[in-house]
Amino acid sequence: MSTPSITRLADYRAPEFLIEKTYLSFDLNEAYTDVSSKLSIVSNPQSGKTSDLFLHGEQLELLSLAINDQPLSSADYQISREGLTIYNVPEQFVLHCKTRIYPDKNTALEGLYRSSGMYCTQCEAEGFRKITYYLDRPDVMSEFETVIIADDNAFSVMLSNGNCLSDSVVDGKRIVHWHDPFKKPSYLFALVAGNLDCLEDSFITQSGRNVLLQIYTEAKDSDKCDFAMQSLKKAMRWDEEVYGREYDLDRFMIVAVDDFNMGAMENKGLNIFNTSCVLAHPKSTTDAAFQRVESVVAHEYFHNWSGNRVTCRDWFQLSLKEGLTVYRDEEFSADMNSRAVKRIEGASFMRNVQFVEDAGPMAHPVRPDSYLEISNFYTMTIYEKGAEVVRMLANILGPENYHKGTDLYFERFDGQAVTCDDFVACMEETSGKDLHQFRLWYSQAGTPQLHISDSYDAERQQYHLHVRQHTPETPGQPLKQALHIPLKITLYGEQGAQDLIIEGKNYGEETVLDICREQQTIVFDNITEKPSPSLLREFSAPVKVDYDYQLQQLQQLVLLDSDGFCRWDAVQNLMGRVLHEAIEGDSKEPTQDALIQSLKRLLQNFSAMDMGLLACLLDLPSEHYVASRYEKADPAAISQARTHLQHQLALALEPELLACYQALAGEVAGLSAEAMAARSLRNRALGYLMCIDKAIYRGLAEQQFLHAENMTDQFAALKAMVHAEHAHIEAQHALQAFYQQWQNDALVVNMWLQVQATKPWGDVLRDVRALLEHPAFDKRNPNKLRAVIAAFANQNFSQFHQLSGEAYQFLAEQIADIDQRNPQIAARLLTPLTHWHQFIAPYGQLMKAALDSLSQHELSKDVYEVLSKSLVEN
Ligand code: BES
């Protein structure tokens, strides 16, 4: 392919034209759809004058074009692969354009496409240009009116954004007319037409307005919408109470579709969801999936303000809406469930996924400087690190000033398309804090490392904490500046938390240190004994901390720290040490003992603890995280050490694990937080016990599988059986029985596929190849690709990193094939191979060879960008 062009933030220019009103009409025919648009265009007073109008448009068949009802001739315009240029347009005019598109042939799932017969759209980020010629950029906001026309009786529902103005039948055609009174960019446009059932409810807003709530699904799924509806109502209430944000239209619709590249989309008044993020039923949905539904429903709803009413000026500002909205949905989930568990999950995700991205060839700042394909920038950095940046702001400012800042932001920029800097400026204005150094978090990539050491002066009763920060280089950013890092700490002595007295001021037992310089020392007075520092409490910044703890300090933190994250971090630290020693061939008794003793104490007391937290404490660090701690990682050594440790822990804690498993047998019904926590702990215990080769544990798992009352327990038992090293024939039977039972439920079948693709033993690549031929597989459906191929490549470390390199080649072949149909999904699947430089020979070389073989194919821009960036030698 010809080298695609780079889009740069520095080249941003205000649009030359604006579209004040957008009138669209869709004529849905079986074989094609005709789109007619009437755009009221004016030249933008904020921009220099030009008389040529460029409109984005891709894969469109142009049927006709007119300005102010005057048809244009072919000399008046030119069409390229990227769009349409019309020469010499007036300052103000109406453009009338007709295009023909083919939704049935749209396998990229961008623009207007069909999923199980229904029509639906996905326009973010640049999908609208596959519907009609338009200024498809987020800073062009327009008022939309949409008419949908189809044969009468073809579809039971025909939906678009906003309010329905009319619904009538003329000459055998049904015509439905929608109007969205709020100006919006084209990426928030949506259309749905299909035969769908609807769950209805209503919500009374703070100011007393009644909002109609609707969730549309295929008839077979109509019994799986209650939970999403409850979640929506909770989210609406929460946004009123916590952010003072009320819903603005009279109607809020959600539509569930099977074929969807992402999780869900916040189209104004008409959210479109991947079925995996909205459908839920106690019999067929795990607790983790319930929580996912709750958070995605909330996330998309929260976008109504953070994204829709106030949107992004350009796609470099993507984190303005995504980082802020993830922070909002995480806080919502923390309020609805266990805050400690939510925070550990967030921190763990940052470490396992975002830190890895930040250390690889695709590393980029929260506000990137350039891209080839914007779809590749819906990343962990934009989302998760972006959310951490907002969280740091909230913590630096404190809740009151933070909310004054968000109030100002929403009020000042309502109806506008703005930048990350505008957001920070509001925070600065309302708090009076100087945030200029803090802004570096938006422009500087890479994970900062804090090296912390300390010293204690008994005579002066002073404790010194020395903090040095360093951010490693990332592509295009060799030199890094010191960041403003909020480091939340507590000092534990024999008697518990100490008062923190710095320069004569007493901050109580916990404080946030503002780390702003490359090196700085903080002096604490009146400290009567050498304390154990509890560092980065609540994961107060997205950084790595290294402090050389004594084993017994870690044990103390595991058992006594009042911060859940720090307890978890202390266990992770102990586990990490055991793994490191094993990998280095230098296992030490005391480290493993310290870990075992700590876990034993916790398990013996499990009933007095937050069981969800305890479940997290039992988790081993992921292979990815362990690998990221090495300059060059040996995947086989890592997998082996980790499996060995799991086995050792199971043996050492066997009686406690069994007691815990048995004690929790009766307490597991329902969806309350306590029930979910108990299930997660009990199933963790089962997972460990199944590492031990004993028939009684296989029996427990089998009994649990057969008699489970809910999917969490049924699936945990299935997974424990299938993934056990000493799996017996009953695991095979359970897999078959599970498929028999659930073959008509696509989402459960995906779990069935996934559990097989992630099995750590046997010839899994062969199994994966066979799954691709299974009737339940569909290579056009992103959820299936994720369940088999992505799960294998991302969640099956030991099987993906085979010494033969065969799995790498397999992935490259699959990507080349998928890229023909769906470039976005293909590019995402490439991620695991891009980290080739982190692995020792021959793994790294074999991964690179797979990338090289992929580069022989004709590739989309999406895959080309990821591939070319990851092939750069460093
Ligand atoms: N706006 C995105 C969806 C999107 C992303 C559409 C990229 C097109 C391209 C949506 O708000 C979102 O962020 N969805 C997430 C889930 C969310 C809970 C973080 C997703 O789809 O994974």
Ligand code: ZN
């Ligand atoms: Zn989002």
